[in-house]
Amino acid sequence: MNFLKRTIPLAIAFIMGVMMAFQYYVPHEISQSLLKVVSRWGITIGGFAVFLGAYSLFHLHMTKIRRKLPGWGYSIFVFLGAGITIIFGLYNGGEFFWNDKQEGTMFEWMYFNVQVPAGATMFSILAFFMASAAYRTFKARTNEATILLIAAIIVMLGRVPIGTMISQYFPIVADWIMSVPNMAAKRGILIGVSIGAIATSLKIIFGIERAYLGGGD
């Protein structure tokens, strides 16, 4: 059992990891065909992730409803929303899902009249919370906080047309902040994250990192 659960997955991860890493540097036709096949496998396997995601979502909310956990009423809307959307998606305007996608269906109507405005509303609410948070928490308590605060004010004014009307220097200084100190910090983070990703990939390929196998080790 241990052979099937551990050894085989570790061997697959090692062989595929090493093979695909070398593949990148080999422009031969066989190497390119391999890439094409493996990427198609990946896309196919990725498609199945939707079932895992749906199962996980429904299981979580079903548990919330069954145990009457705080906010369980909202979980009902998860089932209602997902259920109605899936039904109309599969119904496909009377042509059903095995035919090509139809136009002007109820599914489309729901997308444009429920999902689009709901999504935009959720995003726009951020402006209200940001304004409230800026007033309450954005304080010059330390030297670092003061620098951040000044930079934020300059960038906020420099990135909108009214900033140019206040002073022509706002956009110039804002651009400098974005393309010099901001970029230096972002590049540092990016390099750190990338090195971390390479290290994790190597750990997975060589079987040091085994969390993906499940079972807690």
Place this chain on the structure above:
Amino acid sequence: MIERLINIDRRFIFLLVAMAVTIPLLAKFNLPVRATKDVESIYYKIDSLPKNSHILIAFDYDPASKEELQPMADALLHHCYRKDIKVVGMTLNPGGTGLAVSAIESIGKEYGKTKGTDFVFLGYKTGVELVMINMGENIFSAFPEDFHGNATIDLPVLNGIDSLEDFDYVVDLASGSSIEAWIAFGKEKYGFDLGAGCTAVIGPDMYPFLQSKQLNGLMSGLRGAAEYEILIDRESTAVAGMSPQSVVHVLVVLFVLFGNTMYFMSKRKR
């Protein structure tokens, strides 16, 4: 008094923000928008493409980011159709299909363009990086059918296109981390020119790629969209959105300054 001002009811702040958004929209005043070089780079790249060139636009966003990214998509499409450039659309975000197809087709109709001949929407495919690699190897293998179920191999719009490297320009409109994936698994591997549009929140993360020339240009947030609208001489929702955005930015700055003044006054009092 100071303590009361510090702990002001947040609904009062919300009300001021709501007024700062609605009044400029109702008053309909436009502020002058100046195009920056990052946005101009995308504009000039598209403008320099000859007739019947191919552009790939990846609509990698969903309705939550529509207000920032859809005006960019609209402006890009107007520019491409005006220049008789063949548009190929796709998305790596399942929520983006409806927005993408409506923009590509409705704007195409305005210019008398034909579906399948002048533009095509390939639809959504799961896998992000794997889709890019698959498209880089063979676009017909990655998308055997378009969004409407037509065989892509038969579409005249894809004549001369076999893989990603055949595109004259690729633009990714993203609300997530897809731009980095397009750089690593698309541009660097298959060597095409890449431009990007993103939400204002992601914008700062993209500056290293601009400096390294891995992105030839960047439209960031509603401001980026407004700049593009100015460049194509077609002022629309993004330019109209600049006045409420400006007023809200000033309001937030005033909140920060006022909040800090109250903070220091209360500190001195203690």
